[in-house]
Amino acid sequence: MLQPHTCQRARRSRDARFDGQFFTAVLTTGIYCRSICPAPSPKEENVRYYPSAAQAAQAGFRPCLRCRPDCAPNSAVWNGVDTTLSRAIALIHRGDLQDQNLPEFAERLGVGDRYLRQLFQKHLGLSPKTYALYQQCLFAKQLLHQTQLPIHQVAVASGFNSVRRFNDCFQKNLKLTPTQVRRQTNPASETIQLDLSYRPPYNWDQVQPFLAARTIEGLDACDANSYRRTFQHDGVTGSFHAIHQPTKNRFQVSIELDDLQALRPTIQRIRRLLDLDVDSEAVFATLRECLPEPFPLKQGLRIPGQWTMFEAGVRAVLGQQVTVVAAKKLVRTLIETLGETQGSQRFFPTPRAVAAADLSFLKMPQSRKNTLATLAHHYLTHPEPDQPEAWLALKGIGPWTVNYAKLRGRGDPDVFLGGDLGVKKVVQQHTPDLDPNRAAPWRSYLTMQLWSMY
DNA sequence: ACGACAGACTT
């Protein structure tokens, strides 16, 4: 946690660089704000500082309606914190603690439930469950603001099983009832519309061509200022369309989904696919140390992702030893042959479909077809198939494939693809004595910087 | 490792 006098100066100057790093609670109003809040700064003796919005809420304050501290980017606080804790937080943001109890949840992280509790208490000052509920309320608040969904549906989509509990919890966390938060000004529409904001800068000019070069007709599409794609995963089918609004530092996203319960994890995946949660400025500063001045570092670089780990793995295998264009052709054939179709929409094939298929239609070496089949089979037989480290045991899958999948499928921030041909060439040409370890824990962004020069 | 208790959850 920052020192109080640092917080004081940061909030007086409304310095955007501190946004999200701490929250200012005002005793006289019972409201907590971001450091950038446009409201007149309160007297120092009336404020308390908290490292996270959740803690300010827990102490009885409600989020400010002007600066919306509940919307501040949520990644800054946990940088450098223990990996178990950050993994737990990421899972909670995905909504995994909603339908699992704590012991089960802790087991997935490989620790006991008591220890997990202790970790949360020490770093966040709240229990995992309390934290999860707070996140559910924030999510509900966004839905109330930006959609027309009736309260009951909002409750379900936010992971509550009874409206009674929802109302109660919402009131406790935000000091307002759901209807008080609802704005009546929204136009009615069948699709869910949400704004997903990010911490600037966001280099759309890097992300856009990267995505556009890999689009498959029917599955996804990318134009000058938007990206759309279909998805099918965990029995949920849907699609989204994200329009970039650079002046507002956000994407306007419309989502179609056949099961509202999946809304939270879906949004989480969209955020990851567009890499909305990283603190680009912090990354840039670290990379600058590793690649000093004459090197043309780009601001706001992101890691464009894929929908699932399976898709990332499949694309990595199909991309072995071939160009982006050739890989795209293979992916297209795979989708056209094995993917489900709904009207003009196409879906990425499931592990089951790939495992069951005769892959002779793919124009690539037999050994690679076998690898693809093995990967799909791994998905059908293994309880936690999304752990790419375990893929190394599969024939034909080496470090490059695993790292590529980690980078694009999981959005892992610290993967250096040193073995990649493109990366190698750029390093050789521009910065032969590069030490990638100096870019930790942002080596994935180093990889993207190098790729963007290729 | 374990019991007590708070609070999460349902009706």
Add this chain to the structure above:
DNA sequence: AAGTACATGAAG
């Protein structure tokens, strides 16, 4: 007058 939507107390 009946029905819908939301909020909330009580109890286990």
